[in-house]
Amino acid sequence: MSASRRVQQWLTFTRQWWLFDAKWQDPFESAKVINKHLKGAHKPIFGGHADCGDHVVVINSQDIAMRGDEWYYRVYFHHTGYPGGATWTKAWELHKKDPTMIIWKACYRDLEKDLTRRGRMQRLHIFKDSNIPKDIIQNITDQIPQLRTVPKRLKDYSQEEIEKFPKLFDYPKEHVLD
Amino acid sequence: MSQLSLFVKSGFVKAPLANGIGRYVPQCQRMTLKFCLGWGNSRGVRDFIQHDLIEFVKQNPGTVMYLKPRRHRSPVLVAEYLNGGREWFSLNDMTREEVYKWVDLYRTKAGYPDMHFKNYQHSDIPSIQGYWTPFTNKPADRNMLEFPQNSLNTPLNLKPSTSEIISKLYGEPQEQRSSR
Incomplete structure (x- = not known):
């Protein structure tokens, strides 16, 4: 093979x-998109033999979102190996303990269960907020779009925007507004 | 065919000296048919020689055909090629038609041993438009941006929300609407 080749x-x-902003994102839906980049499946050179996985930096993992009561009924199981060593941890408890762990486990679970899994997980870097070390952020060349828009609260709108929004109906006279 | 063989090598399709581009040189230099005049397992070879050989040799003047009768041995085809390759093939108990097919096959081979083809096509210039790189079809401004960028967070194929549709349909200030 010549030098140019x-x-x-x-x-x-x-x-x-790649950078992925996990703010208000479903961790399990996001894991599929993140894993696509960890595997390199978004590249035309992707194949069974090609080692072409990318790095993904996930920020704001403490601000992930779950649907409905999922924080309360999603349970993470662990067993120490000793009798009586089983523990069941609710998702909100785990998230309180380590805000990066849910998205890590979601990606780990979604990857193929083979020898490539640990190597691909090594290329996943999760940060609970948007403070990223300089030696990591200087490598980033592109950003993965979010799956959902971050909803805007009423206080995020300016007074002008609120007044500009069309009034769809009139309250009855006896209606009391706080 | 398995790729993991100790004896069958694997490789890519190749032609000696770009054979077939512009001109074609038959690679089979000579073939030797060894057979017995008496035994039955040479019957097909004898029939081939009796009925087909003259026509076959006339059609393929680039290949020399040797006949070697020998007593009480099984029939054999030995083909020698321009690249020094030599192929030995047993024609034992074959019919005239089978012998014809195998002789014709060994005439068209290039002299390389049988191999497992990793790919049925090969090109010295695999891509005319250039190889893909991570920077192909990527906006050039990504080199200059500071990350994270809020503008790049927008989901793909985003549809307008109900609020945006309402604002667009009835989006005029309340004073104007109340003055009507």
Whole structure:
């Protein structure tokens, strides 16, 4: 292989670094998108033999969202191996203990259960907020779009925007507004 | 065919000296048919020689055909090629038609040993438009941006929300509407 072809090979298989903002995102839906980048399945060179997985940096993992009561009924099981060593931890408890763990487990569970799994998980970097070390953020070249928009609260709108919004109906006269 | 064989090598399709591009040189230099005049397992080879050989040799003048009768041995085809390759093949108990097919096959081979093809196509120039890289079809401004960027968080295929639709339909200030 000539020198130019060799450099071409390095360029094609360069590992990219992606950023994903997990704020208000479903961790289990996000894990599928994140894993696609960890595996390199978004690349045209992806195949069974190609080691082309990318790095993904997940920020704001403490602000992930779950539907309905899922924080209360989703349970994480662990067994120490000793008799009576089983523990069942609610999702909100686990999230309180370590805000990066739910999205880590979601990605770990969604990956293929083979020898590639640990290596791919090594390329996943999760941060609970948007403070990223400089040696990591300097590698990032692109960003993965979110799955849902972050909803805006009423206080996030300016007074002008609130007044501009069309009034759809009139309250009855006896209606009391706080 | 399994790729993990100790004896069958694997490789890519190749032609010696770009054979077939512009001109074609038959790679089979000579073939030797060894057979017995008496035994029955050479019956097909003898029939081939009697009925088909003259026509076969006339059609393929680039290949020399040797006949080697020998007593009380099984029939054998030995083909020798321009690249020095030599193939040995047993024609034992074959019919005239089978012998014809195998002789014709060994005439068209290039002299390389049988191999498992990793790919049925091969090209020295795999891509005319250039190899894919992580920067192909990517906006150039990604090099200059500071991450994280809120503008890049927008979901793909985002449909307008109900609030945006209402604002667009009836989006005029309340004073104007009340003055009507």
